[in-house]
Amino acid sequence: MELAKAYEPKVAEESHYKRWEECGFFKPELNQDPGAETYSIVIPPPNVTGSLHMGHALQHTIMDVLIRWKRMQGYKTLWLPGTDHAGISVQRKVVEQLRKEENKTPLDIGRDEFVARCWTWKEQYGNTITEQMRREGASVDWSRHRFTMDESLSLAVRNVFCTLYDEGWIYRGLRIVNWCPKDRTVLSDLEVKEETRKDGKLTYLKYPIEGTDRTLTVATTRPETMLGDTAVAVSPSDERYKDLIGKTIALPLTDRKIPIVADEYVDAEFGTGAVKVTPAHDPNDYQIGERHNLEKLLIMNDDGTMNAAAGAEFEGLDRFAAREKVVAMFGDLGLLEKVEDYEISLPVCERCKTIVEPILSEQWFVKMDEMRDLALDLMRTEGVPHFSPQVPHEKVYTLWLENLKDWTISRQLWWGHQIPAWYDDEGNVYVAPTEAAAREKAGGKELKQDQDVLDTWFSSGLWAFSTFGWTGGAGVPADLATYLPTDVLVTGRDIIFLWVSRMIMLTGKFTGEKAFNDVVVTGTVLGKDGKPMSKSRNNGVDPIEMFDKFGVDATRIYLASIATGADIKWNDVGVETYRNFANKIWNATRFCLLNSEGASVDHSDLVERGEMGIADRWIISRLNQTALDVNKSLERYEFHTAVSLLYHFFWDDFCDWYIELKKDEINAGDIAATRRILTVLEIALRMLHPFMPYLTEELWHKLPGTSSAMNNSVYSEAEASIMLTKFPPGDLSAIDPQAEAEMGAVIEVIKRVRNIRTEMQISPSIKFEVHIGAQRSFQEVFRANEAQILKLARAEKIVIGDTLVAPKASAKAVTSEAQIAVPLEGLIDFDKERERLSTQIAKLGEERSRLDAQLSNANFVERAPAEKVEGLRDRSKELEGQIATLQMNLSALG
RNA sequence: GCCGUCUUAGCUCAGUGGUAGAGCACACGCUUCACACGCGUGGGGCCACAAGUUCAAAUCUUGUAGACGGCACCA
Numbered sequence: 017m018e019l020a021k022a023y024e025p026k027v028a029e030e031s032h033y034k035r036w037e038e039c040g041f042f043k044p045e046l047n048q049d050p051g052a053e054t055y056s057i058v059i060p061p062p063n064v065t066g067s068l069h070m071g072h073a074l075q076h077t078i079m080d081v082l083i084r085w086k087r088m089q090g091y092k093t094l095w096l097p098g099t100d101h102a103g104i105s106v107q108r109k110v111v112e113q114l115r116k117e118e119n120k121t122p123l124d125i126g127r128d129e130f131v132a133r134c135w136t137w138k139e140q141y142g143n144t145i146t147e148q149m150r151r152e153g154a155s156v157d158w159s160r161h162r163f164t165m166d167e168s169l170s171l172a173v174r175n176v177f178c179t180l181y182d183e184g185w186i187y188r189g190l191r192i193v194n195w196c197p198k199d200r201t202v203l204s205d206l207e208v209k210e211e212t213r214k215d216g217k218l219t220y221l222k223y224p225i226e227g228t229d230r231t232l233t234v235a236t237t238r239p240e241t242m243l244g245d246t247a248v249a250v251s252p253s254d255e256r257y258k259d260l261i262g263k264t265i266a267l268p269l270t271d272r273k274i275p276i277v278a279d280e281y282v283d284a285e286f287g288t289g290a291v292k293v294t295p296a297h298d299p300n301d302y303q304i305g306e307r308h309n310l311e312k313l314l315i316m317n318d319d320g321t322m323n324a325a326a327g328a329e330f331e332g333l334d335r336f337a338a339r340e341k342v343v344a345m346f347g348d349l350g351l352l353e354k355v356e357d358y359e360i361s362l363p364v365c366e367r368c369k370t371i372v373e374p375i376l377s378e379q380w381f382v383k384m385d386e387m388r389d390l391a392l393d394l395m396r397t398e399g400v401p402h403f404s405p406q407v408p409h410e411k412v413y414t415l416w417l418e419n420l421k422d423w424t425i426s427r428q429l430w431w432g433h434q435i436p437a438w439y440d441d442e443g444n445v446y447v448a449p450t451e452a453a454a455r456e457k458a459g460g461k462e463l464k465q466d467q468d469v470l471d472t473w474f475s476s477g478l479w480a481f482s483t484f485g486w487t488g489g490a491g492v493p494a495d496l497a498t499y500l501p502t503d504v505l506v507t508g509r510d511i512i513f514l515w516v517s518r519m520i521m522l523t524g525k526f527t528g529e530k531a532f533n534d535v536v537v538t539g540t541v542l543g544k545d546g547k548p549m550s551k552s553r554n555n556g557v558d559p560i561e562m563f564d565k566f567g568v569d570a571t572r573i574y575l576a577s578i579a580t581g582a583d584i585k586w587n588d589v590g591v592e593t594y595r596n597f598a599n600k601i602w603n604a605t606r607f608c609l610l611n612s613e614g615a616s617v618d619h620s621d622l623v624e625r626g627e628m629g630i631a632d633r634w635i636i637s638r639l640n641q642t643a644l645d646v647n648k649s650l651e652r653y654e655f656h657t658a659v660s661l662l663y664h665f666f667w668d669d670f671c672d673w674y675i676e677l678k679k680d681e682i683n684a685g686d687i688a689a690t691r692r693i694l695t696v697l698e699i700a701l702r703m704l705h706p707f708m709p710y711l712t713e714e715l716w717h718k719l720p721g722t723s724s725a726m727n728n729s730v731y732s733e734a735e736a737s738i739m740l741t742k743f744p745p746g747d748l749s750a751i752d753p754q755a756e757a758e759m760g761a762v763i764e765v766i767k768r769v770r771n772i773r774t775e776m777q778i779s780p781s782i783k784f785e786v787h788i789g790a791q792r793s794f795q796e797v798f799r800a801n802e803a804q805i806l807k808l809a810r811a812e813k814i815v816i817g818d819t820l821v822a823p824k825a826s827a828k829a830v831t832s833e834a835q836i837a838v839p840l841e842g843l844i845d846f847d848k849e850r851e852r853l854s855t856q857i858a859k860l861g862e863e864r865s866r867l868d869a870q871l872s873n874a875n876f877v878e879r880a881p882a883e884k885v886e887g888l889r890d891r892s893k894e895l896e897g898q899i900a901t902l903q904m905n906l907s908a909l910g
Numbered sequence: 911g912c913c914g915u916c917u918u919a920g921c922u923c924a925g926u927g928g929u930a931g932a933g934c935a936c937a938c939g940c941u942u943c944a945c946a947c948g949c950g951u952g953g954g955g956c957c958a959c960a961a962g963u964u965c966a967a968a969u970c971u972u973g974u975a976g977a978c979g980g981c982a983c984c985a
Contacts, residue, residue, distance in 0.1 A: 019944085021944085021945075022945075022947070023945095023947085210981095210982095210983090218985085234985075235984095235985060236985060237985075238985095249985095281984090281985095282984090282985085283984060283985085285984095286984050286985070287984070287985055288985085290985090291984085291985045292985070293985095298985085300984085300985080301985090361983080407914085407915085408913085408914050408915065408979095408980090411913080411914075412913080412914075412980065412981085415913075415980095415981080416980090416981080419981080419982090509979085509980085513980095540979090546977090546978090547978095577923095577924095577933095578922090578923080580923085580924075582915085582916080582923090583915090583916085583978080583979085584922080584923075585922065585923090586922095587921085587922050587923085587933095587934090589921085589922075589933075589934050589935090590922070590923085590933070590934085592933095592934085592947075593932095593933050593934070593947095594933095595947060596945095596947040596948090597947090598947085599945065599947045599948090600944090600945065600947080600948085602944085602945080602947095603944040603945035603947090603948085604944065604945080605944085606944050606945075607944030607945080608944080609944090610943095610944070656923090656924070657924085657925095660924075660932075663932090663933090664932085671944085671945090672949090675944080679943095679944095683943080767951090770950060770951065771950095771951065771952085773939095773950085773951080774938075774939065774950070774951040774952075775951075775952085777938090777939080779939085779940090780939075780940055780942070780950080781940090781942090807942090810942080863929060866929065867929075870928085870929095870965085870966080873965065873966090874965085875965035875966090876928095876965040876966070877965085878965075879964090879965045879966090880928075880965060880966075881928095884928065887928095888928085888929090891929080
């Protein structure tokens with residue numbers, strides 16, 4: 017069989033995924049072994065509005081590597097896919113669509129119609145990312161795909177809500193919350209980000225004190241909120257203001273009289289020492305208001321404009337326009353003391369960057385106490401979840417839990433899980449999973465359901481168990497019993513609090529199980545400018561473009577190669593490296609197949625190693641060592657180490673040496689040699705498969721003898737595929753230190769001779785003799801590999817003996833096991849050779865003096881481990897010998 | 911403000927208490943019959959800085975500087 021000259025990724029990518037999926041290879045049920053252990057992962061559900069970005073590509077690659085590796089090891093593996101309903105994002109898209117296409121608002125069409133439009137939108141656009149995941153090669157079980165608003169997941173949400181309410185962990189209350197005036201909904205603390213603004217202003221307002229001609233100056237960054245002031249507070253210990261406590265302010269621009277109160281919260285040292293108090297628009301002011309029984313005057317509408325309570329002159333004005341107007345009017349009244357530039361950090365909506373308004377509002381909250389303790393106990397007693405990398409995530413996670421505040425879970429949206437709470441005319445609340453149940457509780461009264469929906473993260477928090485069929489009813493669903501706890505969660509840093517922690521808590525609370533044992537936290541893939549990829553920076557790299565340019569496999573293995581847990585800058589050249597690697601594998605296979613007639617893969621061929629040549633024993637040793645190390649790396653989630661091992665085994669050991677050493681035999685049609693190289697290649701492809709699924713599947717089917725024998729009893733009934741072969745576990749008994757040492761000696765000789773050729777500027781077309789002096793045991797090794805040395809060193813004759821016998825006009829070199837001479841009568845440049853030897857001597861001498869300095873240190877010899885000292889002594893002695901030889905060679909040149 | 915991470919070859923990054931690594935880039939040479947997405951050879955680093963622990967520190971400790979991230983924020 018002949019392969020194309022270069023690997024063309026598209027061909028392989030288009031043909032295999034469909035078959036894998038259709039044959040049910042991704043389903044755990046494929047594994048018929050009743051004793052098989054399970055291995056499960058739930059995907060962090062991407063947003064239905066989303067499309068694949070580099071973070072997904074990285075995380076999906078890691079999950080797929082793990083799943084494919086475990087599947088090949090014979091585990092019953094499940095990788096469960098799904099998407100979340102992304103409340104605000106979808107709502108915003110549909111609102112926008114409605115406005116553009118019909119010039120209507122959600123209110124125009126009503127809630128039911130609006131929700132129906134959302135579903136339509138989801139059906140139409142919501143599978144972008146699932147299609148992209150197929151391109152990635154993600155081996156997820158599509159038959160178990162879940163959406164957070166599926167019937168059964170929604171039921172789970174309602175039941176969880178009701179249980180938490182009944183147990184007192186959910187409550188409804190009037191609090192200062194984060195309000196996004198653009199989305200017109202409340203946000204949780206985690207959805208608010210701080211943004212530093214250098215152009216902030218601190219405005220000093222003079223408030224007239226009743227019954228005097230004095231004023232009291234307060235400073236504020238939000239002057240418009242003065243319209244909602246209901247007090248001014250000063251520190252009780254502040255001598256300056258002691259006499260003012262209890263007096264009254266005539267609040268400008270309003271007709272209100274507000275008291276001056278004393279409160280410990282106020283820092284006399286800061287600002288003017290007097291604080292305007294707006295209890296309905298600031299969390300700290302709210303606390304002061306509570307302590308002093310102040311009125312909580314709400315002066316804004318939910319869209320950030322001022323309401324009637326702000327006064328007729330301000331009603332309807334946007335908060336920022338109102339701000340300017342307040343400042344101007346204070347100026348006109350002569351009550352504006354000054355305006356200072358002030359660097360300020362502002363809370364902004366994570367999604368739309370609108371400045372968040374703290375506002376008094378009645379919302380639903382989850383008290384986290386019980387669940388927080390549950391999560392902390394799990395970490396303290398079992399160390400679960402085990403974060404990888406452990407530092408710093410474990411600490412940050414624990415610290416966050418310890419300071420956890422109540423979670424605002426209601427959202428003023430229509431798209432999502434409507435809160436299962438109903439109200440009667442008197443405003444009594446009835447919480448139940450269904451309206452019928454609520455009505456029963458209410459004694460049959462007419463009820464109206466709460467208009468808000470739940471935070472999307474509330475339903476994602478149930479993901480680890482709601483996806484396995486848990487709804488809150490009696491009994492344990494089979495999937496839940498089988499796959500929970502999941503083995504590992506792979507995710508980014510940004511949602512450890514938002515999602516990971518909540519899933520741990522809710523899973524523990526409702527199932528009594530761990531959600532997962534391990535958490536692999538990936539680093540952030542940064543743009544080429546070293547900053548996080550973002551639309552506004554326009555530094556994003558589209559994974560799909562990379563797939564098109566370099567192939568899916570190259571992109572995947574590159575991503576795996578940078579999966580250290582640290583942030584990393586995206587680098588096209590890195591992907592190119594693995595594109596080249598894919599081509600290298602393709603061509604190595606191509607070579608093996610060129611002469612494969614009559615030979616086929618045969619694993620029994622590697623068992624009896626007694627009669628094999630050094631090169632064979634060496635590559636089998638290297639192969640098994642690599643397998644052992646790759647398995648170990650993957651167990652530790654050290655994906656980059658696994659990639660590096662595979663890369664160097666394949667390119668250096670297999671291609672550069674093994675193929676070259678065996679080339680003549682194979683080209684000569686030696687069936688045994690071909691069978692052996694095919695078998696080694698097949699095993700190497702298996703190890704690569706989790707990283708490069710398409711390429712390896714494509715090539716594996718081209719190897720003779722693979723399709724009929726998958727060599728994995730667990731999947732023996734299934735159609736042939738490399739993804740169902742057995743992942744090489746690595747065989748300790750095949751590790752052959754002697755073969756590695758002997759092969760190493762041969763390789764060293766070849767390298768030294770090649771070095772001589774290059775440095776002496778001898779054309780590759782000129783063949784020369786190579787003389788080798790060595791100990792008896794190594795003489796045999798060199799004789800056994802004479803043909804290989806002849807070929808790879810481009811020599812015409814090899815002379816091997818106890819000592820080196822060579823004419824004066826020779827270039828010389830030494831290795832640990834051999835002395836080498838290359839007679840170059842008429843070709844040698846004596847000056848160059850002297851320089852070459854001198855350089856070599858100096859180099860070795862430097863190392864030796866370093867060693868000797870260490871060895872002459874009595875402290876070192878006494879305290880360092882004996883084998884360390886012995887090792888250095890041996891090396892020093894060896895260097896001494898090599899230097900002496902080179903020195904001799906140098907003086908022989910005259 | 912508090913907590914944390916990072917600083918290694920021109921670039922992007924591994925690494926680790928005991929002789930500094932990779933890929934790319936660079937230099938020189940190759941129509942060597944799998945591969946120029948290639949082959950061969952080579953040059954290149956006081957491992958941010960300072961002090962300490964140690965027989966031994968790029969690796970551990972502390973501090974300094976720079977980059978970044980998280981958390982909390984006083985009007």
